[in-house]
Amino acid sequence: MIDGLQFHLEGLTKNGDPVPDSIQGEWEPVFVLTTRAQLKYSGNFISRKALARETGIAEQQLSHYANGQRHPRPAMQRRIQEGIRAITRHLSLI
Secondary structure, eight states: OOHHHHHHHHHHHHHHHOOOOGSSSOOOOOOOOOOHHHHHHHHHOOOHHHHHEEEHEEEEEEEEEEEEEHHHOOHHHHHHHHHHHHHHHHTTTT
């Protein structure tokens, strides 16, 4: 993505087109994973059952979030993130 954006910026400059103020000069991209993406990725390593146990959120509810059927509120997003981090810490102790 970064290479594509840099290529696009070079093309804008080369063609004399305006470059948005937000990306003029030095910039650094910030990537934010959605809760759905976090659940999909962590699902490769952490079972929903383990995450449900750690967070207190039902497995079915986690599945709804992971499949995009429902969208968690910010407080629920934090619980999921903290649960994934807690499981990661537990595993790092082994």
